[in-house]
Amino acid sequence: HVQLVESGGGSVEAGGSLTLSCVVSGYTISDACMDWFRQAPGKEREGVAAIDSGGGVTTYADSVKGRFTISRDNPKNLLYLQLNSLKIEDTAMYYCAKVGEDPVSQGTQVTVS
Numbered sequence: 001h002v003q004l005v006e007s008g009g010g011s012v013e014a015g016g017s018l019t020l021s022c023v024v025s026g027y028t029i030s031d032a033c034m035d036w037f038r039q040a041p042g043k044e045r046e047g048v049a050a051i052d053s054g055g056g057v058t059t060y061a062d063s064v065k066g067r068f069t070i071s072r073d074n075p076k077n078l079l080y081l082q083l084n085s086l087k088i089e090d091t092a093m094y095y096c097a098k099v100g101e102d103p104v105s106q107g108t109q110v111t112v113s
Contacts, residue, residue, distance in 0.1 A: 002026030002104075004096050009108030016086050020108055022079040022096030029053075030074035033099035036081045038092035038110075046092075049081060050099055064090070086112045 008020040020036070035050035049060045049070035058070050069082040079096050091112050095103035 004103075004105040006094060006096055006105055006108040009094060009110045011111040011113065012086055014086060014088055014112055016112070018083045018086065018110060020081040020083065020094055020096075020110075022081075022105075024077045024079065024096075028074075029072065029077050029079065029098075034070075034072060034079050035097060035099050036070060036079075037095045037097060037103050038090075039095070039107075040092040043092075045103075048094070051079070083110065086110075088112050 003025045004022055006020060006022045008018060010018060012018060031053055033050060033052050036048045037045050038048050039045040047061060048064055049068055051058045051070045051072055055072050060068060067085045071080045090110060093107040093109050095105055095107040097103040
């Protein structure tokens with residue numbers, strides 16, 4: 001049974017930081033490229049960041065480049081997203097997923113005021 005569970009969201013002031021985590025069960029993420037999405041109310045889902053299976057190659061949306069950092073801990077089957085210098089427009093539900101697959105998890109809410 002595949003399950004992805006995000007955590008670490010919260011409410012912060014603009015300029016603040018959060019660290020999101022995604023724990024995966026049901027498959028070994030070391031074989032998979034992974035990514036983070038976000039979706040704000042009334043807006044389309046946006047790919048935020050992606051990372052290759054080994055963690056050596058990362059890509060970011062222009063809107064978060066230089067502020068967000070994606071990383072992974074393969075032995076622990078964990079994916080992370082460090083959010084720095086948060087802006088009001090970063091407010092959204094954040095999801096993790098295997099690259100090429102739609103998010104199927106609950107997500108974690110990030111609210112910036």
